[in-house]
Amino acid sequence: MGKVTFRIWRGDKSGGSFNDYQAEVSEGMVVLDAVHQIQATQAPDLACRWNCKAGKCGSCSAEVNGKPRLMCMTRMDTLPHDQPVLIQPMKAFPIIRDLVTDVSWNYRVNKKIPPFKPRPPDAPDGTWRMGQEEVDRIQEFRKCIECFLCQNVCHVLRDHRRFGQTDTDGNLTSGKGPSEAELFGGPRFMIRVASLEMHPLDTVNRLPLLQKELNIGLCNITKCCTEVCPEHIHITDNGIIPLKERVVDEFYDPLMWAARKVGEALGIRRRKSLPIVKP
Amino acid sequence: MNIQTHEHDVIVIGAGGAGLRAAIEASAGGVSVGLVCKSLLGKAHTVMAEGGIAAALANVDERDNWKVHFADTMRGGQYVNNWRMAQIHAQEAPARVRELEAWGAVFDRTPDGRILQRNFGGHRYPRLAHVGDRTGLEMIRTLQDHGIHQGMAVYMECTIISLLKDGERVVGALGYYRENGRFVVFHAKAVVLATGGVGKAYKITSNSWEYTGDGHALAYHAGAELQDMEFVQFHPTGMVWPPSVRGILVTEGVRGEGGILVNSEGRRFMFDDIPENYRNQTAKDEEEGFRYCLGDKNANRPPELLTRDHVARCIRREVKEGRGSPHGGVFLDVSWMTKPGAFNNFKDPEFVRARIKDPVEHIKKKLPSMYHQFKELGGLDITKEPMEVGPTTHYIMGGIRVDAETQMSRVPGLFACGECACGINGANRLGGNSLSDLLVFGKRAGEFAAKYAKERSAGRINPQQVEQEMRSALAFLDSPLGQENPFQVQYDLQNVMQDLVGIVRTEGEMVKALERIEELKERAKRASAPGNREYNPGWHTCLDLRNLLTVSEAITRAAIERRESRGAQFREDYPEKKAEFGNRNTIISKGPNGEMQFRWEPIPEMPAELKRIIEEMK
Ligand SMILES: Cc1cc2nc3c(=O)[nH]c(=O)nc-3n(C[C@H](O)[C@H](O)[C@H](O)COP(=O)(O)OP(=O)(O)OC[C@H]3O[C@@H](n4cnc5c(N)ncnc54)[C@H](O)[C@@H]3O)c2cc1C
Ligand code: SF4
Ligand code: SF4
Ligand code: FES
Numbered sequence: 093m094g095k096v097t098f099r100i101w102r103g104d105k106s107g108g109s110f111n112d113y114q115a116e117v118s119e120g121m122v123v124l125d126a127v128h129q130i131q132a133t134q135a136p137d138l139a140c141r142w143n144c145k146a147g148k149c150g151s152c153s154a155e156v157n158g159k160p161r162l163m164c165m166t167r168m169d170t171l172p173h174d175q176p177v178l179i180q181p182m183k184a185f186p187i188i189r190d191l192v193t194d195v196s197w198n199y200r201v202n203k204k205i206p207p208f209k210p211r212p213p214d215a216p217d218g219t220w221r222m223g224q225e226e227v228d229r230i231q232e233f234r235k236c237i238e239c240f241l242c243q244n245v246c247h248v249l250r251d252h253r254r255f256g257q258t259d260t261d262g263n264l265t266s267g268k269g270p271s272e273a274e275l276f277g278g279p280r281f282m283i284r285v286a287s288l289e290m291h292p293l294d295t296v297n298r299l300p301l302l303q304k305e306l307n308i309g310l311c312n313i314t315k316c317c318t319e320v321c322p323e324h325i326h327i328t329d330n331g332i333i334p335l336k337e338r339v340v341d342e343f344y345d346p347l348m349w350a351a352r353k354v355g356e357a358l359g360i361r362r363r364k365s366l367p368i369v370k371p
Numbered sequence: 372m373n374i375q376t377h378e379h380d381v382i383v384i385g386a387g388g389a390g391l392r393a394a395i396e397a398s399a400g401g402v403s404v405g406l407v408c409k410s411l412l413g414k415a416h417t418v419m420a421e422g423g424i425a426a427a428l429a430n431v432d433e434r435d436n437w438k439v440h441f442a443d444t445m446r447g448g449q450y451v452n453n454w455r456m457a458q459i460h461a462q463e464a465p466a467r468v469r470e471l472e473a474w475g476a477v478f479d480r481t482p483d484g485r486i487l488q489r490n491f492g493g494h495r496y497p498r499l500a501h502v503g504d505r506t507g508l509e510m511i512r513t514l515q516d517h518g519i520h521q522g523m524a525v526y527m528e529c530t531i532i533s534l535l536k537d538g539e540r541v542v543g544a545l546g547y548y549r550e551n552g553r554f555v556v557f558h559a560k561a562v563v564l565a566t567g568g569v570g571k572a573y574k575i576t577s578n579s580w581e582y583t584g585d586g587h588a589l590a591y592h593a594g595a596e597l598q599d600m601e602f603v604q605f606h607p608t609g610m611v612w613p614p615s616v617r618g619i620l621v622t623e624g625v626r627g628e629g630g631i632l633v634n635s636e637g638r639r640f641m642f643d644d645i646p647e648n649y650r651n652q653t654a655k656d657e658e659e660g661f662r663y664c665l666g667d668k669n670a671n672r673p674p675e676l677l678t679r680d681h682v683a684r685c686i687r688r689e690v691k692e693g694r695g696s697p698h699g700g701v702f703l704d705v706s707w708m709t710k711p712g713a714f715n716n717f718k719d720p721e722f723v724r725a726r727i728k729d730p731v732e733h734i735k736k737k738l739p740s741m742y743h744q745f746k747e748l749g750g751l752d753i754t755k756e757p758m759e760v761g762p763t764t765h766y767i768m769g770g771i772r773v774d775a776e777t778q779m780s781r782v783p784g785l786f787a788c789g790e791c792a793c794g795i796n797g798a799n800r801l802g803g804n805s806l807s808d809l810l811v812f813g814k815r816a817g818e819f820a821a822k823y824a825k826e827r828s829a830g831r832i833n834p835q836q837v838e839q840e841m842r843s844a845l846a847f848l849d850s851p852l853g854q855e856n857p858f859q860v861q862y863d864l865q866n867v868m869q870d871l872v873g874i875v876r877t878e879g880e881m882v883k884a885l886e887r888i889e890e891l892k893e894r895a896k897r898a899s900a901p902g903n904r905e906y907n908p909g910w911h912t913c914l915d916l917r918n919l920l921t922v923s924e925a926i927t928r929a930a931i932e933r934r935e936s937r938g939a940q941f942r943e944d945y946p947e948k949k950a951e952f953g954n955r956n957t958i959i960s961k962g963p964n965g966e967m968q969f970r971w972e973p974i975p976e977m978p979a980e981l982k983r984i985i986e987e988m989k
Contacts (some may be wrong), residue, residue, distance in 0.1 A: 097505070101922045104905065118551065118612060118613075118614060118615070119614065120612065120613020120615050120616060120749070120750070121613070121614075121615045122616075122748070122749070125615045131858070131908055132856070132858035132862070133856075133858075136856070136857070136858065136899070136900060136901060136907075136908065136909025136912075137901060137903075137907045137908065137909050137910070138901030138908065139905075139906035139907070139908060141410075141411070142579070142580065143410055143414045143415075143416070143418075143419075143579040143580065144414075144416075144418065144419045144579055145579065145619065146419065146616075146619050146748070147618075147742075147743070147744070147747065148418055148419050148505070148507075148508065148740070149413075149414045149418045149419065149579075150414070151414050153411065155565065165747055165748070167747070168666070171732075187905040188550050188905075188906055189550075189905050189907070192550075192906050195411070196527075199412065199519075199525075199527075202516070202519070203519050203520075205474070207474075207516060207520045208475030208516070208517075209519060212476075218469065219486075220472065220484075221479055221483070221484030221485065222477075222484050223480060223484055224479065224480040225524075227477045227479075228481060230477055231477055231502065231503075233504075233506075234509060234512065235505065235508070236476055236512075237418075237508065238413055259460055272586070273661075285733075288475070291475065291477070293622055294475075308428060314558060322723065335517060371497065
């Protein structure tokens, strides 16, 4: 298929620029292959993250021709070859180097979410019973590979630009500081909370967290997150909207939460929840 | 010595299933734990596991129990397994899987609401707890989200390059942060290695960049022994086309759900060669094989689900004898069941139709990520067309020799678990036995490392050792001895191992491989990495290469000495299995002058009780 020009952003915290590289493109090749080829032959210090090369680990997120993508799942034959292929790091997160960004903020948000706590076992042998239909909807959320592409495009997160960045000693080096940095949890953590809140066995109430710390109210359902999700998770329709409803319910009627948790434990689907969008 | 130092009782190197499970258990033991990994948390290899976790829960077939699982594991491993580890594994795996559910994992369900189990090669009954074909993701996310609340400190994107010793004892580790190239010392009373495998020594592999045998090499240099390194598993079904995805895994689950292997003549060749010791357990015809996949308890498994070593060799034979697919593999087909009249010549087609209403939807539901993977990477719809597949380097059965109960190596304070440790798998691993191995022995390693740490005071770190290791690491950047491109050296090594120490081996080729490895070692010393210390992949590759060369040499030396064919090791010059090799393991260690040493270790006599189980299950 011949040579193609790749215009790759190179630089670090202090700034950078686009550099052009040529790479030989062959059948079935993905963008990550080209980056590796360039690394091996022309720019050994070109930084990028990857692990699985099969869309399973969520490491290789970047922006390809302006679109947030997994580089390992972006086939070259879906891109025009007569103009340079533009590769940039995710825009929302602080740069470390080249295509590598500091996503540590996400791990800090995750740690705030109280862990799963199951109801007592259903059977004497210490196990539980759940139907496949009951787990289908949270299995959708649990497909998340933590590529953080949804976080990258969410305008609430982009506008606030408040991902605190820490150095390896844990000192904050940029961003506005942990308290402000965590103004909005972002779509990834909304569906993580959803996967816990809608877990048939779980007993913890995370609605106050959603409302006060993760500030679910700031999401105005633009669905940009859903559009970029490589796992095709219906982040907004199946995750955020039902959670927003629950938060509202709880605000007006705290007994609702308790009633719902019991209902879920008994396998009763909530009256007000929206129909699940099938993948 | 002005270098960042972290103090912990236990430090765990590696955050895949084994490392996370070890760190959770060590934390539960009430000690301070540090968890270090080369990638971000949650990205370790374990995330890629597809098919499932093997555990004799007996949810789908009540005839299953630990004894059957034990016998299956030993048969698959051709009896050179550490029988005690195989026993512990089979006995403890069910509790470890249930524990995951208690921590929030959401497995697929049986109709009565329990954890569903699926068929897999070499397992007599449906045994693999799974979540579609993304079981590894479920496992790692569950452990990760549980683990971060247990009080451990996590150091991400930090690569360990050396273990630090005080006399005989391991007392810490030296690493660098990928982000900025800064060195860091972890001072600890006990160290657990959980670094995974070595697949990057081969050109065609299902493994990621992380699989450079770091743990194997770190342990070797610290004085531990490496056992059974010749046993490298070539998974029969990797993608072969297009070239850029060559090696990416096609889960065995495809065959477990009824996928069949066919050659260019349209022949289902797996029926042609069924090993004697599996004949009783293999289907007589296609219908019986498919009924097995659909859960008929009276049916035997199709020959596609024979052990991986055997299936891989059959595929290689078809290709070699000119009956391969256009791109040098064979066809793996699930689309056959979507064709009109697919079940017409079955004696009882209604059995199938009652279980598969809509074959296309059935495939998509059972194999979602395979459907996705071929659609996006191969441009092919697996419900309509057959896939092309061929063997790919997948897993190493060999690894750090450890005590079966505690997972401690012969070096005091140094523990190992998961793929980098050796014992349970023998000459060939059964699918699904790795994820359960990670949980069972990860837990044990964590438990005993914590216990060991509690009973001891901290050792002393030798600043000279740290200085020297840092200097040798920095030389590639600051004062390289030559101009070798580390990527090129790695590439050349991968070709050597692929061509000379691959799926079919001969003495002559392997001796040649050793010579080539010597040359590559010299070239690796002269590797240079332009640029600075910040997130510099060229430099990281220079450092990883040292480990890759060590494990490649170990694999080759052990493979030369085992002059027979057994499990994953196939010697063209010694094509038969030999009884004299059936009771010993190969051992590699570092000699007094830094040279690689080889010896045989006899396998201790199996207790009568276990022998009886094996006899009964024959
Ligand atoms: C595609 C694929 C599918 C598979 N499917 C299955 C399956 O269905 N069932 C099954 O049982 N098995 C399966 N396996 C095998 C199984 O996934 C692996 O054997 C297992 O996950 C290994 O786990 P681990 O914890 O030992 O190591 P890993 O999960 O690989 O983790 C290794 C960790 O060590 C870290 N590390 C490595 N070197 C260093 C260093 N120098 N310094 C610091 N950290 C380091 C890495 O960052 C990583 O965190 C599959 C394997 C592959 C490749
Ligand atoms: S829908 Fe909400 S979470 Fe998603 S991108 Fe829009 S504002 Fe962000
Ligand atoms: S929800 Fe989708 S886009 Fe967001 S992190 Fe998970 S996989 Fe990525
Ligand atoms: S490398 Fe794993 S998702 Fe791209």
